[in-house]
Amino acid sequence: MSLLSLEGISKRFGGLQAVSDVSFSVDQGSIKALIGPNGAGKTTLFNLISGVLPPDSGTITFNGTKVQGLMPHQVASRGMARTFQHIRLFPKMTVLENIMIGRHIHSKAGFVAGMLSLPFTWNEEKQIRGKSLEVLNFLGIAEFASAEAASLAYGQQRIVELGRALACEPKLLLLDEPAAGLNMRETAEMGRLIARIRDTGITVLIVEHDMSLVMNISDEIIVLSYGRKIADDKPLAIQKNQEVIRVYLGEEDA
Ligand SMILES: Nc1ncnc2c1ncn2[C@@H]1O[C@H](COP(=O)(O)OP(=O)(O)OP(=O)(O)O)[C@@H](O)[C@H]1O
Known part of the structure; x- marks a missing residue:
């Protein structure tokens, strides 16, 4: 099909x-x-x-x-989720935060509320964090969760990009x-x-x-x-x- x-x-x-x-x-x-x-x-x-x-x-x-x-x-x-020819990570944010941005597409509260950490989003935030950690584990880069994205080697940054797209749980x-x-x-x-x-x-x-x-x-x-x-x-x-x-x-x- x-x-x-x-x-x-x-x-x-x-x-x-x-x-x-x-x-x-x-x-x-x-x-x-x-x-x-x-x-x-x-x-x-x-x-x-x-x-x-x-x-x-x-x-x-x-x-x-x-x-x-x-x-x-x-x-x-x-x-549908997509990665780009040129890396588009937020360099100053951690690897986990970069992945969480992908997940926020799925959240009810949405990206902006999530980033502002509004109280009504806390539960959802916890869920998103958990799912994003699962993605990092799947990709074998969980050890870099708290590292600044820019501090990773280029090849690892490419894997983070993949993770951000995966975090949307795309078909x-x-x-x-x-x-x-x-x-x-x-x-x-x-x-x-x-x-x-x-x-x-x-x-x-x-x-x-x-x-x-x-x-x-x-x-x-x-x-x-x-x-x-x-x-x-x-x-x-x-x-x-x-x-x-x-x-x-x-x-x-x-
Ligand atoms: N926004 C645009 N305005 C005008 N021409 C464009 C635009 N985008 C792409 N093109 C032209 O359309 C054609 C196809 O470009 P495209 O980038 O899709 O090719 P590609 O197969 O992805 O190439 P590459 O492997 O170099 O990335 C090229 O001749 C390109 O110059």
Whole structure:
């Protein structure tokens, strides 16, 4: 069963057709990767799916309802969480507080009341703290709970970002280049964490340039080139796809 499906999605920026008639679906509980050369339209697609940009045409169905045209917070509250290419942590706040911010999306009192520690939110605050600690334990970074986010190594900060998205208890996790800037060991660790997240039942859509990571963890891969989908298949078939090989070799020649 598909959790997310796109039908005929297009987006133009002035004279540039950034995304052109793209359709695909992501099965519940799977990892699907979105790959393609620079400028292929991957981030634009993420922005369309998460409500940051409205599509010019087409439909996006998430968990049985149409979500195109909704605001990002409306999409998020339906169970979609996202990480970004560049780390967006609050550097002066602790790791636990950064995770708790993700959880506050779910709280009745909301983010502002939570941060102001208004008395009527105390119980909820305790619950959020408990859940956030669970996330830190799951990711193996509980020892850093009270550390300032900025004091962590870059690779650990990336894991905190993942934790903040996980704290929203999403049905679908959108990961935009989670291995960017990581070394080989950290990239392998990130891959293991993403696979473990999928194994808990969370569906993952990932944009990533690191091909070893993509090939290792993806159940299916979509390839974009100049805004068009040119392939949508299992990793082994993608590796043998002549058009995909041509697009990537072309990039290396450039
Ligand atoms: N807000 C915008 N206004 C104008 N053009 C844009 C905008 N956002 C993206 N583009 C253009 O749309 C095309 C697709 O960009 P996008 O960032 O989606 O590609 P990408 O596949 O994510 O690339 P990368 O791998 O480099 O992140 C590019 O040509 C880009 O310059």
